[in-house]
Amino acid sequence: MSLHEQPLTRSGGKHDFLRGLADASPFVFSLLLSFTVIGLLGYQQGLSGIHSVIFSGALMSAPLQMTLLEAPQQSLSLLTVLLSALSINLRFLVFTLSLRSSLRDGPLRGYIPALLVMANAAFTLMSLRRESAPLTRAYCNTVSFTLYAAALCGTLLGYLFASLADRHLVEHISVIIAIFIASSLGKLARDYHQLLAQAVALLACFASVWLFGAINLLAILAITLLLSYLYDR
Incomplete structure (x- = not known):
């Protein structure tokens, strides 16, 4: 053998x-x-x-x-x-x-x-x-x-x-969509940089809820795309 x-x-x-x-x-x-x-x-x-x-x-x-x-x-x-x-x-x-x-x-x-x-x-x-x-x-x-x-x-x-x-927060569909976008970012990530991008996108979701009482979906999407672009560069 x-x-x-x-x-x-x-x-x-x-x-x-x-x-x-x-x-x-x-x-x-x-x-x-x-x-x-x-x-x-x-x-x-x-x-x-x-x-x-x-x-x-x-x-x-x-x-x-x-x-x-x-x-x-x-x-x-x-x-x-x-x-x-x-x-x-x-x-x-x-x-x-x-x-x-x-x-x-x-x-x-x-x-x-x-x-x-x-x-x-x-x-x-x-x-x-x-x-x-x-x-x-x-x-x-x-x-x-x-x-x-x-x-x-x-x-x-x-x-x-x-x-x-609160039921109104749970029913806010943009919260669900924003969380899903954040979780999908870097799904195949295997290094520190994409983990950081995921964390920043998630924090942006929480910050939006904390400051404005709702998710600004366009802002979260823009942050996600920007971080992805910077990583790819």
């Missing part, structure tokens, strides 16, 4: 765990904000906190969840949700097949827990990681479960905020 074909050892487990946390951290910020929107909409639509979290855990797709929650209630049947969950989660099968050749740290069943909760961001990180190193279970588990937990926590935080905040 050549050196390249030898199985991976567990000695790098701690390193892969820390590497996974470092790679996932920019996505944690984005997912927390994106799924806060789901919690807000879930409360508006009369879902319980538990149902909202389960909704996010089953789909893990903020755009699809936003679409379903904005749909008329009479069209949002259990069958609709189940079919949506099935169709969106077929991506996990595609993700797994595309990563199969890089999963060399023991048998595939050792990766099943991570692959079951793997979101788009986790797949992106794994795809980038495999270009420089084999995908270990420690790395895959850390990335997948960190981002999964961020989505669930974001949903719960959004729901709790909606239950405590």
Whole structure:
């Protein structure tokens, strides 16, 4: 057996765990904000906190969840949700097949827990990681479960905020849009500069609410575009 074909050892487990946390951290910020929107909409639509979290855990797709929650209630049947969950989660099968050749740290069943909760961001990180190193279970588990937990926590935080905040503030659609814009900025960020841009855009949202009592959506969009432009330069 050549050196390249030898199985991976567990000695790098701690390193892969820390590497996974470092790679996932920019996505944690984005997912927390994106799924806060789901919690807000879930409360508006009369879902319980538990149902909202389960909704996010089953789909893990903020755009699809936003679409379903904005749909008329009479069209949002259990069958609709189940079919949506099935169709969106077929991506996990595609993700797994595309990563199969890089999963060399023991048998595939050792990766099943991570692959079951793997979101788009986790797949992106794994795809980038495999270009420089084999995908270990420690790395895959850390990335997948960190981002999964961020989505669930974001949903719960959004729901709790909606239950405590003034109803008029929660119903202000521009707040939801502005938060979503801020969370989408630098979604694939892996460095300090884009994390800073996300933070500035989010602070601009809070400053607008604090100073004017509402979100100035055009101002937030302008700040977001300006920061993106400066970063690209």
